[in-house]
Amino acid sequence: MGSEILSQEDTLAEHLLELAIKSGAEAAEVYQSRSLSRPVFFEANRLKQLETSQSEGTALRLWRNGRPGLTVAYGYVQAQVMVERALALSQLNQPEPVELGSNFQPSYPDLGENVPIEVLVNWGKEAIALIRDAYPEVVCNSDWECDVETTRLVNTKGLDCHYTDTTLSCYMSAEWVRGDDFLSVSDGQTQRGELQPEKLANQILQRLIWARENVSPPTGRIPILFTSKAADMLWGTVQAALNGKRVLEVASPWAERLGKPVIASSLTLYQDPEAGPYSCPFDDEGTPTQSLVFIQNGILQHFYGDRTTGDQLGTGTTGNGFRPGLGSYPTPGLFNFLIQPGSASLQDLIQQMDDGLIVDQMLGGGGGISGDFSINIDLGYRVQNGHVIGRVKDTMVAGNVYTALKQVVTLGGDADWNGSCYTPSLIVEGLSTTGRSN
Numbered sequence: 001m002g003s004e005i006l007s008q009e010d011t012l013a014e015h016l017l018e019l020a021i022k023s024g025a026e027a028a029e030v031y032q033s034r035s036l037s038r039p040v041f042f043e044a045n046r047l048k049q050l051e052t053s054q055s056e057g058t059a060l061r062l063w064r065n066g067r068p069g070l071t072v073a074y075g076y077v078q079a080q081v082m083v084e085r086a087l088a089l090s091q092l093n094q095p096e097p098v099e100l101g102s103n104f105q106p107s108y109p110d111l112g113e114n115v116p117i118e119v120l121v122n123w124g125k126e127a128i129a130l131i132r133d134a135y136p137e138v139v140c141n142s143d144w145e146c147d148v149e150t151t152r153l154v155n156t157k158g159l160d161c162h163y164t165d166t167t168l169s170c171y172m173s174a175e176w177v178r179g180d181d182f183l184s185v186s187d188g189q190t191q192r193g194e195l196q197p198e199k200l201a202n203q204i205l206q207r208l209i210w211a212r213e214n215v216s217p218p219t220g221r222i223p224i225l226f227t228s229k230a231a232d233m234l235w236g237t238v239q240a241a242l243n244g245k246r247v248l249e250v251a252s253p254w255a256e257r258l259g260k261p262v263i264a265s266s267l268t269l270y271q272d273p274e275a276g277p278y279s280c281p282f283d284d285e286g287t288p289t290q291s292l293v294f295i296q297n298g299i300l301q302h303f304y305g306d307r308t309t310g311d312q313l314g315t316g317t318t319g320n321g322f323r324p325g326l327g328s329y330p331t332p333g334l335f336n337f338l339i340q341p342g343s344a345s346l347q348d349l350i351q352q353m354d355d356g357l358i359v360d361q362m363l364g365g366g367g368g369i370s371g372d373f374s375i376n377i378d379l380g381y382r383v384q385n386g387h388v389i390g391r392v393k394d395t396m397v398a399g400n401v402y403t404a405l406k407q408v409v410t411l412g413g414d415a416d417w418n419g420s421c422y423t424p425s426l427i428v429e430g431l432s433t434t435g436r437s438n
Contacts, residue, residue: 012058012077013154019083020062021156025090027098028062029155031284033326039145040120045128050117057326062086066095072327099307101286102157108281112166112192120144123170123197130201131174135208142172144195159286167277168195174204176211183211183391185379186361187229190277190417207360210381215390217435218382223356223409224397224433225349225383227425230359232418233375234428235337236366237401238269242294244305244313245332251369253402257300264408265298268340273319278336278420285321285330292318305332334420341424342411349412349427351386357433358383359397367401374398392435399431406430 013030020028034056041048060082061070069090071082121144128140147169152162171188185207189195226234246252254262273280273289282288285307293301305313306321309332322333350358358381367373377395381388405428412425 012079013152013160015079016058016060016077016082017154017156019079020060020086023064023083023087025062025064025083025087026066027100027156028060029100029153029159031059031061031323031326032152032154033057033149035147035149037145037147038117038120039143040117040124042124042128042140042142042144045132045140047121047124050121058082059323059326060086061329062090063096063098064090066098067091067093068096068329069093070327070329097308097311099285099311100155100157101159101307103159103161108161108163110164110166111279111281112168112277114148114166115146115168115194120146123195127170127172127197127201130198131204131208134205135174135176137176138208139175139177140172141175142170144168144170153282153284153286155286161282161286163281165280167192169277170195170197170200172200172204174208176208181214183208183379185211190419192277207379210358210388211379211391213390214393215382217380217392217395218355218357218433219435221430221432223353223427223429224404224431225353225356225358225425225427227346227358227360228412228414228416228423229418230362231339231423231426232421233362233366233373234401234405235269235339235421235423237368237371237373238263238295238405239334239337240369241402242303243332244303244309244315244318246369247303248309248312252303253369253371254300258303260300261298262300263295263298263402263405266342266408266411267295267298267405268293269295270338270340271304271320271334271336272338273335275336275338276417276422278417280335283317283319283321283330283335284323285317287317287319287321289319289335304334306330336420336422338422339411339415339424341413341415342426343413344410346412346414346425349410349425350383350388352410352427353383354385356383356427357381357392357395357397358388362397371401371403372399373401395433395435397431397433403430404428 067090069086071085173186304320310317321330361379363376407429409427415424
């Protein structure tokens, strides 16, 4: 799949670079992305439709008289038009250093494996059957997808690298209407090679069991257990604080904290270019990605950055220059983010709590770089004497992420991928809970 796509791209990439130089640019790069997606949709417990969608995009970035210009085309590309647009845009920008990498390794092994449509359909049917065997009244919706994406980056300094990434993903929601009470439990997976419908169904079934009864929420400052599905809310703030660009802007509270403790000593946070479905051989500037420990046993070790940020920080790039979109310039970003798990099971964590709250799904985002947040719990459960006694409604949790992560009580051993974040469940203190009694 990848080699077929790249054979179509080769001529275009070189042609764009050649035209850019002939038109007066002193440097240029071409970034190309091609994807093929085959999603399978289930609605109201039944197979609804199969789809196949393709997309392709090409971004040209060049510098003339030190001024950068960026233009994007989707589908069919008119090379001369792209070059002219990029040159015209460059006249509107201020000069900047040309940040381009030279060749490291042209071809990287393909990641992941293709899965036939029939397998995706069977996985979806299996997961739905497992849930409805236990709860016939529950209505399930889900989608199962195999996505193949090829990325190629070529520039005038001799860089030419590419790889193909095949990723499997699924998402399922189970809706349970009980009179005036509506419950929606959702979960998903992202993997390479194989999805696990039985594991997905069991995770949803556990939530349905916990939600059989509605109970009054706790109030005040109590231990909060964030499941691996919900814990990502905390890590979003940490990722922002580790961003080299935020350090340069003095927006990160950790800008002057290298080598010092910033969170609980039980926490080690890192990235790994070969880990999980979000492994990645090079960034969008062509720099090979690298293993990097950001925080070890609570002590800040590194920030992450792209070429420009690394130069300004005096650390050099960490291989974290990524484009938020095809039409964007590279900026510091993460391809994966891992929290080293503990050894306790989710059930072990629950048994540690005398009176606490499990947060599993929430409405609203995290606290951003400030760390302050206030979230409505979409799906949460009350724990008393080490047992889940029921679901809570109309409940909010508020606090500060930095404060909470200094008060981590226990880390679970149930780490899982939540987007590109690999996180276990964890219990934290220092958060405030408010709710309305049923």
